[in-house]
Amino acid sequence: MPRFFIHQLARVDQLKLDSKDELRHLACVLRLKEGDELELVNGCGDLATAVIVRLTTAFVQLRILSFEHIERAGAPQLLLGCAIPKRSKLEDIIDKAVQLGVDEFFPLITERTEVRPRPQIVERYRKVAVAAVKQSGRLWSPVVHPPQLFPEFIASVSARTGLTMFIPWLGGERVALRQALSEPLRSQAGSLLFLIGPEGDFSPREVSLACTAGALPVSLGDNILRVDTAAIAVSAFTRLLYA
Amino acid sequence: MPRFFIHQLARVDQLKLDSKDELRHLACVLRLKEGDELELVNGCGDLATAVIVRLTTAFVQLRILSFEHIERAGAPQLLLGCAIPKRSKLEDIIDKAVQLGVDEFFPLITERTEVRPRPQIVERYRKVAVAAVKQSGRLWSPVVHPPQLFPEFIASVSARTGLTMFIPWLGGERVALRQALSEPLRSQAGSLLFLIGPEGDFSPREVSLACTAGALPVSLGDNILRVDTAAIAVSAFTRLLYA
Known part of the structure; x- marks a missing residue:
């Protein structure tokens, strides 16, 4: 069943969907009609099924058929600074x-x-994230922050409690990521933050800044990974370790 | 130090590099000159350093400064059918x-x-693989096979010994990949093969064919992953589990 994103989703009888993007997807791409059923999510764990009772060019009127709130599993929050x-x-x-x-x-x-990048680029990033939420069947939306300078970022996250930071790095003393994410850590909830450096890696000053804030240097193996490969690899490894 | 790929690498004093791609990279992209040093690999675990003694438009004459053969670590071979x-x-x-x-x-x-795809496309795939070998600092080249039909592929690989097959799948009885790759399996050498289905997943007939040949259905978690994300995720997970 096709899935749509609606912030206002709640335990109600009827709902109006009027986001332009979602409306275009529903009417122009999938060509749904009155009487068709669909799924609704709000990125906060709510999932509903609904039927289209009225379809205009400006909005879709939906009758909710079922509604459930799904509790998040106990896995840690996964944060990625890239x-x-x-x-x-x-x-x-x-x-x-x-x-x-x-x-x-x-x-x-x-x-x-x-x-x-211009700060406004975050809007484009957020659209990509919403599309990926819908496509992947996720029930919880991620938060996509605007681009920020590394020192300011470290200062802001190091104030968070329950956060464990990892910095994959090509030089110096490091432990394998597998060892860093060993049983004792995995049994805690909290959040895991991975810091992925640019082409040419983090500067020694940045690594020192991160380590002073508590980041643990880790190794992703012998091969040198590009930025995108490293970012996806740590996300995949952590996800599959807790799946 | 820049790294170049040369099939004929061996424990010799001098070598001639005349592959067009490598020559263009050396002379036009990196603009190396006589007297500059570089690294050589052959994708079979050999690694040498060399100095450019003569540079023409048709070849580069190299003097080998050091040569070593590196033994492969005991991790299993990783095979990906996508x-x-x-x-x-x-x-x-x-x-x-x-x-x-x-x-x-x-x-x-x-x-x-x-x-x-046309069968000749494998040449393009192999170029991409060689570039990734050089960029990532790998010492062993992967084998990139030509495109083949799923049933023929299953028939050919199921004859191999020491191969454990996994088929991530969206339906039916499955175990988490983490559990499937648990300690007893990890202590064996052998090969691990992952089968990644297309958009819309493998057909039930294909899953049945793979399972009859010994493939274990596994889950990659609750979210639905695109083909590329799933392929990269299983590679990353397996790599980091043995890193």
């Missing part, structure tokens, strides 16, 4: 990270980041 | 899979594969 890459598109990383269950995404401007 | 996707490019999957250590790659034509 340097904005030059070659590969950050949109592709966000798309796959959301499919793989990332809960918060932080686009980072590091010393060696060559791209300086 | 339905050729419609939207995302198989080249992107091969690129990331090679970075993540996949040893053999099989592009698959399944019942629901909508693309029918």
Whole structure:
């Protein structure tokens, strides 16, 4: 059954869907008609089925057939801070990270980041995230933050409680990610944050800043991974470790 | 130090590099000159450093400075059979899979594969793989097979010994991949083969064929992953589990 995103979803009898994007998807792409059934999610764990009772060019009137709230499983929150890459598109990383269950995404401007995105680009990133939520069947929406400078980002997240930070890095003393995510840590809830550096890696100063804030240097194996591959790899590994 | 690929690498004093692709990369992209040093690999575990003694438009004459053969670690071989996707490019999957250590790659034509590639496309796939070997610092080249039909592929691989097959699937009885790759299996060497279905998944007939040949149905979690995300996720998980 096709799935639509509606912020106002609640335990009610009828609902009006009037988001332009969702309306276009419903009427123009999927060509649904009055009487057709669909699923609704709000990104907060609510899932409903509904039938189209009226379809106009401005809105869709829906009658709710069933409604349930699904409790989140006990796995930790997964946070990904990723340097904005030059070659590969950050949109592709966000798309796959959301499919793989990332809960918060932080686009980072590091010393060696060559791209300086406009702050408004976050709107595009968020659209990609909503599309990935719908496509992957996720019930919880991720938070996509605006791009920020690495030191400001570290200062803001290091104030959070229950957060364990990992920084994959090519040099220095490190433990394998598998060992870092060993049983004692996995039995805690809390949040896991991964820091993914740019092409050319984090600068020594950035690694030192992250480690002073509590980040644990980890290794992702012998091969050198591109930014997008590393970001997707840590998301996939963590997701499948708790699946 | 920049790294170049040369099939003929051996424990010798001098070598001539005349592959057009490598020559263009060396002279036009990196603009190396006589006296510059570089690394050489052959994809079979040999690694050498060399200095350019002569540079012409047709070849580069190299003097070998050091040579070592590195033994492969005891981790199992990682094999990936992936339905050729419609939207995302198989080249992107091969690129990331090679970075993540996949040893053999099989592009698959399944019942629901909508693309029918020419057999010659394997040459392009192999170029992508060689580029990823160089970029990622791998010492062992992967084997990239030509596209083949799913039943023929299953018949050919099921004759191999020491192979454990997994088929991520959206329906039916499955175990979590983490459980499937539990300690007893991880202590064996052998090979692990993952079968990644197309958009719309494998057909029930294909799943049955794979399971009859010994494939274990596994789950990659609750979210629905696109072909490329699933292929990269299983490669990343397996790689990081043995890293």
